[in-house]
Amino acid sequence: MTEVLTSDTELEDVESFRLRAREWLRDNVPRAEGGAGGAVGFAAGGTREEELEDVQRNRDLQRLFFDGGFAGICFPKEYGGQGLSPAHQHAFNEELSGYQYSARIQVPTFQPCASVLLEFGTEEQKRNHIPAILKGEEIWMQLLSEPSGGSDVAGAQTYAVRDGDEWVLNGSKIWTTGAWWSDWGLALVRTNSDVPKHRGLSVFIFKLHQPGIEVHQIEMLNGAKEFCQEFITDLRVPDTDRVGQVDDGWTVGIRWMYYERSLGGRSPFLTRPAVGGFEGAQGDGMLRLARKAGRLGDSTGRQLVGEAHALGEVSRSLSGRISTRIARGDITDQAAGMGRVFGGDMGVRSATIAYELAGSSAAAWDADDADDAALGARGISYLTRQAACIAGGTTEMSRNVVSERVLGMPRERTMDKDIPFKDVPKGPPAR
Numbered sequence: 001m002t003e004v005l006t007s008d009t010e011l012e013d014v015e016s017f018r019l020r021a022r023e024w025l026r027d028n029v030p031r032a033e034g035g036a037g038g039a040v041g042f043a044a045g046g047t048r049e050e051e052l053e054d055v056q057r058n059r060d061l062q063r064l065f066f067d068g069g070f071a072g073i074c075f076p077k078e079y080g081g082q083g084l085s086p087a088h089q090h091a092f093n094e095e096l097s098g099y100q101y102s103a104r105i106q107v108p109t110f111q112p113c114a115s116v117l118l119e120f121g122t123e124e125q126k127r128n129h130i131p132a133i134l135k136g137e138e139i140w141m142q143l144l145s146e147p148s149g150g151s152d153v154a155g156a157q158t159y160a161v162r163d164g165d166e167w168v169l170n171g172s173k174i175w176t177t178g179a180w181w182s183d184w185g186l187a188l189v190r191t192n193s194d195v196p197k198h199r200g201l202s203v204f205i206f207k208l209h210q211p212g213i214e215v216h217q218i219e220m221l222n223g224a225k226e227f228c229q230e231f232i233t234d235l236r237v238p239d240t241d242r243v244g245q246v247d248d249g250w251t252v253g254i255r256w257m258y259y260e261r262s263l264g265g266r267s268p269f270l271t272r273p274a275v276g277g278f279e280g281a282q283g284d285g286m287l288r289l290a291r292k293a294g295r296l297g298d299s300t301g302r303q304l305v306g307e308a309h310a311l312g313e314v315s316r317s318l319s320g321r322i323s324t325r326i327a328r329g330d331i332t333d334q335a336a337g338m339g340r341v342f343g344g345d346m347g348v349r350s351a352t353i354a355y356e357l358a359g360s361s362a363a364a365w366d367a368d369d370a371d372d373a374a375l376g377a378r379g380i381s382y383l384t385r386q387a388a389c390i391a392g393g394t395t396e397m398s399r400n401v402v403s404e405r406v407l408g409m410p411r412e413r414t415m416d417k418d419i420p421f422k423d424v425p426k427g428p429p430a431r
Contacts, residue, residue: 183208
C-alpha cells in the first residue's frame with residue numbers, strides 16, 4: 001500500500017487537534033438541519049438552479065474548511081494539505097457530526113480522484129490540481145463506465161490516438177454522477193487494441209466542459225437527473241495530462257478500484273461525520289423514522305430498528321478492521337472488496353427496513369405534508385435499493401476480487417484472456 005500521507009516527524013497531538021477542531025466547528029460551521037449527518041445530497045424534483053445553488057454551497061463549505069486549516073488533513077503540506085495523520089482525520093470526522101460539510105465534493109473528488117493523483121500524478125499535476133481541490137475550486141468525476149461495458153471497465157472502447165504532444169480521444173462514458181456541474185474528469189481509455197485488454201489502457205485527466213465533449217443528463221425513475229452520459233468527439237488532450245505510463249493504465253486502475261471500494265472504510269482522505277451519514281443512519285436515523293411513523297410501540301418496529309443498528313455496528317467494525325489490517329500489510333489491499341460486498345448488501349437491506357418502518361405512507365403520501373413526504377421518500381429509496389449493489393462497482397465484481405485475489409481461488413475462465421482487444425467480439429461503441 002502506498003498511501004504516504006505525511007513526511008513530518010513532529011505532529012500536533014490528536015487530542016489537542018480534536019479540541020481545536022471542536023472549537024472551530026462550533027464558532028464557524030452551520031449546524032446540519034435535523035442535527036445529524038450534515039450531508040447535502042441529491043434530491044429528485046429540484047430545479048436546475050436549486051441544484052447549482054447547492055453545488056455552490058458545497059464549494060463554499062469546502063473553502064471555509066480550507067481557510068480554517070481543516071481541509072486535506074492527511075494531504076501533504078506542499079499541496080495545500082495539513083500533513084497530519086489518519087488519526088487526526090478520524091478525530092475531526094468524529095467532531096464533525098451534526099455540522100454541515102461538503103458532501104458532494106468528498107466522493108469522487110477526494111476519493112478516488114485526488115487519491116489517484118497523489119499516488120500516480122506528476123509533480124506538476126499534483127501542484128496544479130490538489131490545492132484547487134482542497135479549496136473547492138475543482139470538483140472531479142471519474143469516467144469509467146461505458147454504454148457497452150457495464151462493470152467491465154477494462155473493456156473500455158473509448159480510445160485515444162497520439163498526435164505529437166497530444167492525444168485525440170473519441171468515445172462515450174456513462175453514469176457519471178454530477179458531470180454537468182463538475183469541472184474535471186479522470187478517465188480510463190483505450191490506447192492500444194493490439195494487446196489484451198488490460199495491457200492497452202491509459203489514464204487521462206481533462207476538463208469536462210470544453211469543445212469535444214457533450215454532457216447529457218439522464219432522467220431516472222424518481223425524476224433525478226444527476227447521472228450523465230458524455231459523448232467525446234476528437235477531444236485533444238496534452239500528453240502532460242496523462243496519469244501513469246502509456247498502455248499501463250491498468251496499474252493505475254487497480255489502485256483506482258481499491259480507492260473506490262474503500263469508500264465504506266475509514267479513508268484518511270475523506271472529511272465526513274464518523275457518526276452520521278450512511279452508517280449512522282442505521283441507528284439514530286431509523287429510530288427517528290420509527291418515531292415519525294408511530295412504530296416505536298410495536299415489537300416488529302423495534303426489531304427492525306435493532307437490526308438496522310446492528311448492521312451499522314457491523315459495518316463500522318468490519319471497515320475498521322479491514323482498513324487497519326491493510327495499513328499494517330497483513331492483508332492485500334484488494335480485501336477492500338469485502339467491505340464493498342457487505343456495504344452493498346447492507347444498503348439493500350437498510351432500504352427495505354426503512355420501507356417496512358414507513359408502512360403505507362411509503363407507498364402513497366401527501367406531497368404537501370412534510371412529514372408524510374419524508375416517509376414517502378422511503379418508498380422511492382426502496383424502488384431504487386439495488387443501486388447500492390451497483391454504484392461504485394457491482395458487488396458481483398467485488399465478490400470475484402475477494403475470491404481470486406484474497407482467497408486465492410482459481411480465476412473464472414474468460415474468452416478474452418491473452419487475445420488482442422481488437423479480436424475480442426464486441427458490439428459497436430455507443431454514440
